[in-house]
Each structure stands twice: as C-alpha cells, then as structure tokens.
Amino acid sequence: MYAIVRKRELAPHTNLFEFSAKEITVKTKPGQFVILRIDEDGERVPLTIAGANVEKGTITVVCHEVGKSTKQLGRLKEGDFVQDLLGPLGKPAEIRKFGTVLCVGGGVMVAPLHFQAEAFHEAGNTVIGVIGARTESHLIYEDEMRKVCNELHVATDDGSRGYKRMDFLKGLLKAKKVDRAIVMGPVVTMKTVSEFTRPYGIPTVVNLIPIMVDGMGMCGACRVTVGDRMMFACVDGPDFDGHQVDFEELMARLKMFTPQEKLAFVFQEEGGRSQ
Ligand SMILES: Cc1cc2nc3c(=O)[nH]c(=O)nc-3n(C[C@H](O)[C@H](O)[C@H](O)COP(=O)(O)OP(=O)(O)OC[C@H]3O[C@@H](n4cnc5c(N)ncnc54)[C@H](O)[C@@H]3O)c2cc1C
Ligand code: FES
Known part of the structure; x- marks a missing residue:
C-alpha cells in the first residue's frame, strides 16, 4: 500500500x-x-x-x-x-548537454515536462520553455517552469493568457537556433510541434502515452509505429523521434475503447451516487 x-x-x-x-x-x-x-x-x-x-x-x-x-x-x-x-x-529521457533545448508542454503533461526541463537546465543547457493549456485556469507549473527556463512562453487554446495556440512557435524557431526539442502533452500538440521543427532538422523527442495495460512489453496494447518499425511505448519509449511517429494511428488507437470507457464511467458514477 x-x-x-x-x-x-x-x-x-x-x-x-x-x-x-x-x-x-x-x-x-x-x-x-x-x-x-x-x-x-x-x-x-x-x-x-x-x-x-x-x-x-x-x-x-x-x-x-x-x-x-x-x-x-x-x-x-x-x-x-x-x-x-x-x-x-519506461526508458529515462536522454539528458545531456545539447546546447539550446526547447521544452514544450501541454495540459497536465507540463508537470513531468518540468522534471525534464530542470534536468536539462542542471546539465548546462539553455532551456526555452513553452507551456500551454486549454484556458488560463488550466495552466499549471508556471512558477516552477520559470525557475528552470532561461525564457518561458505561455499559450492557451482560447487566447485567455499569452499566445493563442502554438503558432507563435514558427516565428520563435525562425529567430533562434534550437538544438533539440522535447514535446509532452496532447497528441495534436506533439504532432504540430514536430511539423514545425521538421524543416529546421531539429531533433524532436515526443513522449507518447498510448493505452497501456501491463507496462512491461508483454500485452502489445501500447503498440506505436515509428518510421517503418513497430515499437512498444512502455519498454521502447515512451520517448520517440517526433519526425517518425505515425500520429494518425496513435490517435485512432487512443479512441479504440471509447464506448467501454464511457460505460465504465457511467456505472461508477451511478454506483457512487447510490451509496
Ligand atoms: C505512459 C503514460 C503516462 C501518462 N501520464 C499521465 C500523467 O502524468 N497525468 C495524467 O493525467 N494522465 C497521464 N496518462 C493518461 C492516463 O493514464 C489516462 O488518462 C488514464 O489511464 C485514463 O483512465 P480513466 O479510467 O480515468 O479514463 P478512461 O475513461 O478509461 O479513458 C479516458 C482516456 O484516457 C486514455 N486511456 C485510458 N486508459 C488508458 C491507459 N491504461 N493508458 C493510457 N491511456 C489510457 C484513453 O485515450 C481514453 O480516451 C498517461 C498515460 C500513459 C500511457
Ligand atoms: S503496455 Fe503492454 S506492451 Fe506496452
């Protein structure tokens, strides 16, 4: 316990x-x-x-x-x-001195991103942080990120705080030399940022969170396609090359159990109310 x-x-x-x-x-x-x-x-x-x-x-x-x-x-x-x-x-993130590291996080994943940003900072990198959320009230870990980033940018989907969405990153990538990018958050954020960094050839690491069951490479639930290889996110990742990940497949697999998940939620809420 x-x-x-x-x-x-x-x-x-x-x-x-x-x-x-x-x-x-x-x-x-x-x-x-x-x-x-x-x-x-x-x-x-x-x-x-x-x-x-x-x-x-x-x-x-x-x-x-x-x-x-x-x-x-x-x-x-x-x-x-x-x-x-x-x-x-899972495998630990590759933390060493790369130069300038762009750390982009969305929603709840800003918290574990901070753990990595802190380590990149301690390894002597210049850390550019970007944190995003649906709306201002959903932003988390802003103060913590500010302490470990050389500069920090804030974005929200509805524009209630900072930049509206992540499009401003295109300008940032044009203006700055970035040696490595780390992206954690919704699949759509990882896919978008990977497309932004691709023309610059910036190695981009995405932290994948597909559906997992055993977490030990035995059940196959967390299968993802990276380049022409099938990988298991729990043991081969969860970090992968964002320029190689098949994000469309990942999104489809994440929706695989939606009807069962909705049912389980309804049963629990009904059970909870009747207690
Ligand atoms: C490696 C990894 C790290 C994660 N880290 C975090 C985190 O730090 N904070 C956080 O809030 N969430 C995190 N998640 C997602 C979290 O595990 C799911 O939201 C949770 O399992 C959903 O369970 P549920 O019963 O509440 O919702 P459900 O109704 O069962 O599912 C809701 C949604 O969550 C996803 N999901 C469901 N079951 C799983 C599962 N076993 N594994 C992965 N995704 C699932 C599905 O896409 C589904 O649409 C992580 C997932 C993985 C795989
Ligand atoms: S969760 Fe079972 S193989 Fe990865």
Missing part, C-alpha cells in the same frame, strides 16, 4: 499527488512513469513521474481526471492509500 502524503489541486479536475514510495524514488529518472492501481479491482493507470524526492522517499505525479479511474483517484485525500504503484517504468 502506498500513502498519499500530499495532495494539491492545481487546476480544475487536476491534482498533484505525492506518494510515499521510497524504492521507486531512488531509481526514478525524468521521463519515466508509474502504473497505479487504486484498489484490488482497480484498473491500471499509467502516470508520468513529475518529481522524486529521495530524502523524503516520495514521488510526485499530476493527474487530470478524464474517466472512471482518474476521477476515483481525484476523490482520494491526504492519508489515503492506493493498492499498487509499479515503477519506475
């Missing part, structure tokens, strides 16, 4: 959780994830690690509520426990 030692609401339906998990903390590197199960009957929920505090023996994740299990997690409080926390899983 893993205790929630800290919980904070960062934005609507978006919570930070700090779990006591000493054995995971000591092995964790930026870019890796855990798979969480709330109780014995719980679904397996992959979440990217947003921080690890070795002294306290805690890991941090930030979760946006989208369906049955993430809503259930959102209802837990400090002092509550989850049944399982498996990790760290």
Whole structure:
C-alpha cells in the first residue's frame, strides 16, 4: 500500500499527488512513469513521474481526471492509500548537454515536462520553455517552469493568457537556433510541434502515452509505429523521434475503447451516487 502524503489541486479536475514510495524514488529518472492501481479491482493507470524526492522517499505525479479511474483517484485525500504503484517504468529521457533545448508542454503533461526541463537546465543547457493549456485556469507549473527556463512562453487554446495556440512557435524557431526539442502533452500538440521543427532538422523527442495495460512489453496494447518499425511505448519509449511517429494511428488507437470507457464511467458514477 502506498500513502498519499500530499495532495494539491492545481487546476480544475487536476491534482498533484505525492506518494510515499521510497524504492521507486531512488531509481526514478525524468521521463519515466508509474502504473497505479487504486484498489484490488482497480484498473491500471499509467502516470508520468513529475518529481522524486529521495530524502523524503516520495514521488510526485499530476493527474487530470478524464474517466472512471482518474476521477476515483481525484476523490482520494491526504492519508489515503492506493493498492499498487509499479515503477519506475519506461526508458529515462536522454539528458545531456545539447546546447539550446526547447521544452514544450501541454495540459497536465507540463508537470513531468518540468522534471525534464530542470534536468536539462542542471546539465548546462539553455532551456526555452513553452507551456500551454486549454484556458488560463488550466495552466499549471508556471512558477516552477520559470525557475528552470532561461525564457518561458505561455499559450492557451482560447487566447485567455499569452499566445493563442502554438503558432507563435514558427516565428520563435525562425529567430533562434534550437538544438533539440522535447514535446509532452496532447497528441495534436506533439504532432504540430514536430511539423514545425521538421524543416529546421531539429531533433524532436515526443513522449507518447498510448493505452497501456501491463507496462512491461508483454500485452502489445501500447503498440506505436515509428518510421517503418513497430515499437512498444512502455519498454521502447515512451520517448520517440517526433519526425517518425505515425500520429494518425496513435490517435485512432487512443479512441479504440471509447464506448467501454464511457460505460465504465457511467456505472461508477451511478454506483457512487447510490451509496
Ligand atoms: C505512459 C503514460 C503516462 C501518462 N501520464 C499521465 C500523467 O502524468 N497525468 C495524467 O493525467 N494522465 C497521464 N496518462 C493518461 C492516463 O493514464 C489516462 O488518462 C488514464 O489511464 C485514463 O483512465 P480513466 O479510467 O480515468 O479514463 P478512461 O475513461 O478509461 O479513458 C479516458 C482516456 O484516457 C486514455 N486511456 C485510458 N486508459 C488508458 C491507459 N491504461 N493508458 C493510457 N491511456 C489510457 C484513453 O485515450 C481514453 O480516451 C498517461 C498515460 C500513459 C500511457
Ligand atoms: S503496455 Fe503492454 S506492451 Fe506496452
């Protein structure tokens, strides 16, 4: 059992959780994830690690509520426990001195992006940060990103704060020499930014979050196509070359279980109300 030692609401339906998990903390590197199960009957929920505090023996994740299990997690409080926390899983991000690193994050994935941006900063890179969200109230980790970025840009889908959408990046890429780009967030953001960097030949790493089950390369659920190769995001990634990923296939596979997910959500909400 893993205790929630800290919980904070960062934005609507978006919570930070700090779990006591000493054995995971000591092995964790930026870019890796855990798979969480709330109780014995719980679904397996992959979440990217947003921080690890070795002294306290805690890991941090930030979760946006989208369906049955993430809503259930959102209802837990400090002092509550989850049944399982498996990790760290996946390959760590490649962190070394590249020169100027552009770190682009959207929505809830800005939190784990910060973990990487901090590491790039500590490795001596110039870090240009870009954080985005649907609207101003959904922006997270702005202060934290400002501390580890040499410059930080903010964008929202509705223009309520900063630039409207990510199109301003075209001008930024024209004006600056960027040696590497990291993109974490919605598939559409990863696809768009990869197209922006392609003409400049900037190596672009995207952090893929397809549907996962075992997280260990055995079930095949997280299959993605990268160039002419089939890869499993849980063990071969989750970081891949954004110029090679088949984003259309990824988007289609993410929608594969939509009817079942909606049903599971309705059953849980109805069950929750009748209790
Ligand atoms: C490696 C990885 C890291 C992730 N990191 C984060 C994170 O840091 N913060 C965060 O809020 N979310 C993260 N996610 C997404 C999160 O795991 C899903 O939102 C969650 O599993 C949905 O479960 P649900 O029952 O609430 O919703 P459901 O109703 O089951 O699904 C809602 C949507 O989430 C996606 N999804 C469903 N099940 C899974 C699954 N097992 N694996 C991946 N996606 C799924 C589907 O596209 C679906 O449309 C990550 C996913 C992966 C694979
Ligand atoms: S989640 Fe099963 S192979 Fe990746």
